[in-house]
Amino acid sequence: MAMITNDWLPAVREEFAKPYYRQLYQFVKEEYSRTVVYPPAEDIFNALHFTPLSEVKVLILGQDPYHNEHQAHGLSFSVLPDQKEIPPSLQNIYKELQDDLGCKIPNNGYLKKWADQGVLLLNTVLTVRAHQANSHQGRGWEQFTDAIIQAVNAQDRPIVYMLWGRPAQSKIPMLTNPKHLILKAPHPSPLSAYRGFFGCRHFSQANQFLKEHGIEPIKRGVPHCPMDNGANYEKITS
Numbered sequence: 081m082a083m084i085t086n087d088w089l090p091a092v093r094e095e096f097a098k099p100y101y102r103q104l105y106q107f108v109k110e111e112y113s114r115t116v117v118y119p120p121a122e123d124i125f126n127a128l129h130f131t132p133l134s135e136v137k138v139l140i141l142g143q144d145p146y147h148n149e150h151q152a153h154g155l156s157f158s159v160l161p162d163q164k165e166i167p168p169s170l171q172n173i174y175k176e177l178q179d180d181l182g183c184k185i186p187n188n189g190y191l192k193k194w195a196d197q198g199v200l201l202l203n204t205v206l207t208v209r210a211h212q213a214n215s216h217q218g219r220g221w222e223q224f225t226d227a228i229i230q231a232v233n234a235q236d237r238p239i240v241y242m243l244w245g246r247p248a249q250s251k252i253p254m255l256t257n258p259k260h261l262i263l264k265a266p267h268p269s270p271l272s273a274y275r276g277f278f279g280c281r282h283f284s285q286a287n288q289f290l291k292e293h294g295i296e297p298i299k300r301g302v303p304h305c306p307m308d309n310g311a312n313y314e315k316i317t318s
Contacts, residue, residue: 081108081124088128091231095224104220108207116210118145119152126154127202128228130195137198137295138240138286139232141248144217147208155201158191172268172277180283197298202228204247226254233257238293240286244268244277261289 084092095101108124111117119126142156146167151159157170166174166189174185195201204225209215229251232239239260243249245267255262265280266272287297 081105082122082129084125084128086129086132088133088228088231091133092224092227095227100220100223104224107219108216111207111209111216117207117216118147118149118210119154119207123152123154124206127156127195127200130155130192131198131200133231133235135198136200136232136235136239137290138242138298139200139202139229140242141229141244141251142201142203143245143247144205144214145203145208147211147213147215149210152208154206155191155195156203157189158195158201159189161188161190163189168270169268169273172270172273176268176273176278176280177283179278180281194298197296199298200232226251229254233260238289238295240289242282242286245272261286 108117112121140156145152145154146159150163151167153160157167157173159165159167159170170189171185174183177183178185191199191201202225205214205217205219205221206225207216207221233255234257236257237259239257241255241260241262243251243262243264248267249264252262252264263280263282263285265282266275266277268277283298290297
């Protein structure tokens, strides 16, 4: 695993000394040595590397890394730029972005531009065995990523959480900061997107919230997107 060296380190350092993390580290090390695991070991903490704690504006919480070849690279919902197939959930995210803000759907699923602007793209489990979804659940990653979420919750500034689906929304009891905005919707999976993810307008709501608090909104890194040039946004009504 690549070392965490930015301002996330003091926020999560205590976790490394706990018994659960020692067991997790040993498990993950053994898994990489004997089978194919995603993402590559050097990419496990990319969500933290690309988005320092002091720069987090939005947290989008995923579950498991993609488990097929040449997809996962440490950011939830994102795939590598030369991956030709955009996963179905990300296709639906792009569709909602287009419907919400008129953004042109891009030809790749690489979301690093979001991470670079303060969108923490965090999975609750950071590794997975190839072609075996959820194979690393219950091994300790959930406790570690809870510590990450708690560190975000402790930030004394406006932050937006986009919580899609029940597993993500199970973290709501941890989110106690009155300065933060929680947006909930069904997961963008094809199995549930039509139950309320489509039409949730989370992207415009998030940027309106940030703008109202004097924070630079997120530019989606998508061509011909009104979000990139100062469009008007709906007021939050929740």
